[in-house]
Amino acid sequence: MTTNTYIHGIGMTKFGTHVDRTLKELLLDASRQALEDAGRPKVDAVFVGNFLAGSMSNQEILGAIVANDLGLGFVPTAKVEGACASGGIALRQAVLAVMSGEHDTVLVAGVEKMKHAKTAEVTQAINAAMDTDSSEKSAGLTFPGFFGVLANRYFHETGASKKHLAMVALKNRENAMNNSLAQFTKETSLDEIMNARMITDPLGLFDCSPMTDGAAALVISRKPSGIHIKASSLVSGPTQMQDAADLLSIPAIGESGRHAYEKAGLGPEDIDVVEIHDCFSMTEMIAIEELGFFPRLEGWKAVEKGLTKASGEKPVNTSGGLLSRGHPIGATGLAQIYQLVRQLRGDAANQVEGARIALAQNLGGTGSYSAVHILERV
Numbered sequence: 001m002t003t004n005t006y007i008h009g010i011g012m013t014k015f016g017t018h019v020d021r022t023l024k025e026l027l028l029d030a031s032r033q034a035l036e037d038a039g040r041p042k043v044d045a046v047f048v049g050n051f052l053a054g055s056m057s058n059q060e061i062l063g064a065i066v067a068n069d070l071g072l073g074f075v076p077t078a079k080v081e082g083a084c085a086s087g088g089i090a091l092r093q094a095v096l097a098v099m100s101g102e103h104d105t106v107l108v109a110g111v112e113k114m115k116h117a118k119t120a121e122v123t124q125a126i127n128a129a130m131d132t133d134s135s136e137k138s139a140g141l142t143f144p145g146f147f148g149v150l151a152n153r154y155f156h157e158t159g160a161s162k163k164h165l166a167m168v169a170l171k172n173r174e175n176a177m178n179n180s181l182a183q184f185t186k187e188t189s190l191d192e193i194m195n196a197r198m199i200t201d202p203l204g205l206f207d208c209s210p211m212t213d214g215a216a217a218l219v220i221s222r223k224p225s226g227i228h229i230k231a232s233s234l235v236s237g238p239t240q241m242q243d244a245a246d247l248l249s250i251p252a253i254g255e256s257g258r259h260a261y262e263k264a265g266l267g268p269e270d271i272d273v274v275e276i277h278d279c280f281s282m283t284e285m286i287a288i289e290e291l292g293f294f295p296r297l298e299g300w301k302a303v304e305k306g307l308t309k310a311s312g313e314k315p316v317n318t319s320g321g322l323l324s325r326g327h328p329i330g331a332t333g334l335a336q337i338y339q340l341v342r343q344l345r346g347d348a349a350n351q352v353e354g355a356r357i358a359l360a361q362n363l364g365g366t367g368s369y370s371a372v373h374i375l376e377r378v
Helices: 023-037 053-057 062-069 084-098 119-129 143-157 162-176 190-196 251-264 279-291 300-304 329-345
Strands: 005-013 045-049 077-080 106-113 199-200 212-221 227-236 274-277 357-364 371-378
Touching: 005 023, 005 084, 005 329, 023 062, 023 106, 023 212, 023 251, 045 062, 045 084, 045 329, 053 119, 062 077, 084 212, 084 227, 084 329, 084 357, 084 371, 106 329, 119 143, 119 279, 143 199, 143 279, 162 190, 162 279, 162 300, 190 251, 190 300, 212 329, 227 251, 227 329, 251 279, 251 357, 251 371, 274 329, 279 300, 329 357, 329 371
Parallel strands: 045 077, 045 106, 274 357
Antiparallel strands: 005 212, 005 227, 106 212, 227 371, 357 371
């Protein structure tokens, strides 16, 4: 069934490097923006999506900090963790809280601060999103390694090449250039992307999402507004590569999409604009297939034809995506919603004309979680 939940306010900091701002400051900034945008309503509960605050910033109790510092009173709060899907899962928990009748209006926020740490430290912390008691961990598998294996297999089974991944990265950079809140807004070229420093074959620097500081927030309510959350879904999937029935399928994405379409009474053909979890260029390629926008093993053809550009028939990641908008892990799922609300309000970067139905897909781990939300302009 569709939800009785509506979005009333949105807020987001610029994504990138915030040397002089703490994790708490970023979180409160985005939250204040969302509350202001919603007309400063009385908030009944707070959910915060976050992955690394404990390990990277030595800071937990984020929900209570938001409620206390923003003067929201003695309301229930919680921090939600689901690796890179933490923001999307926090939103789902908020939606369920409203649907249950327990709360009328909920503040949902997401935050991460990563740029102050060394790359090796961040990599080690992020690897907590894998099964660390497994042979894959002992073998040294990392996230770039996992998606690099998928890319090479995809090349083997299709006519795709490294150039098609570069086309995904270039599209998202071109979109980010028009987004004042994006981390990377500098012009690049297919040639620069193709020849960039290799991270793990065949993924180069531009094929991998960056470390990012930033926060995003929403206010949702049972009271009607112009943006209806038509469906919310969440599923879990395999936590190890060796458990995958098919390397070129991330079943959590497909299943979360199927559940969301069913609840909304819609299909892939009804979606006007999409924000997808492109932690790697290869992930976007698989996701556009899993969500039914293009046939299996033919996403590369859609990319080649420009069908996923902001001007194409299925605009994907008009914000710049994780690759260029940035990926402050706990905030990413909510930054996707921020962009889609702007699209449905008609004032987004890379505005899609007449956008009415939007979909956000937020992935955690190598496919351990996938959250999908479908929004409708009403």
